[in-house]
Amino acid sequence: MNKRQAGAFWEEAVTAYLMRSGVNILERNYRCSRGEIDIIGFHRGCLVFFEVKYRNDDRFGTALEAVGSAKQEKICRCADWYLWKHPAEGDVQIRFDVVAVCRKEIQWIQNAFEYRRAGTWNSRRRR
Secondary structure, X not given: OOHHHHHHXXXXXXXXXXXXXXXXXEXXXXXXXOEEEEEEXXXXXXXXXXXXXXXXXXXXXXXXXXXXXXXXXHHHHHHHHHHHXXXXXXXXXXXXXXXXXXXXXXXXXXXEEOOOOOOOOOEXXXX
């Protein structure tokens, strides 16, 4: 299995895991001119933007560490676009989660990072 096939396999597995955990999946592999969001879903009153990261091992850092500030910025800019194209009705909370897969173990990190305007990034895991 090559890298792309492994990524597709684990995105499929993560989608099934999230659905079993009560997430209503709205979009997968959402692309716009500003980037891509792996999964968009609704969970417990929140619109959630999911980044899925897979690693065979952590020699080059963990899957969670791979979602640095530049990646967070792309996700937030893409989320801005999604929200502009799909306006939410009422007061909907937004959340940014990371689902990290390492050695066949799925770890769902809710509120992995906060939304920031361009140039003001602050990851919760670095505090």
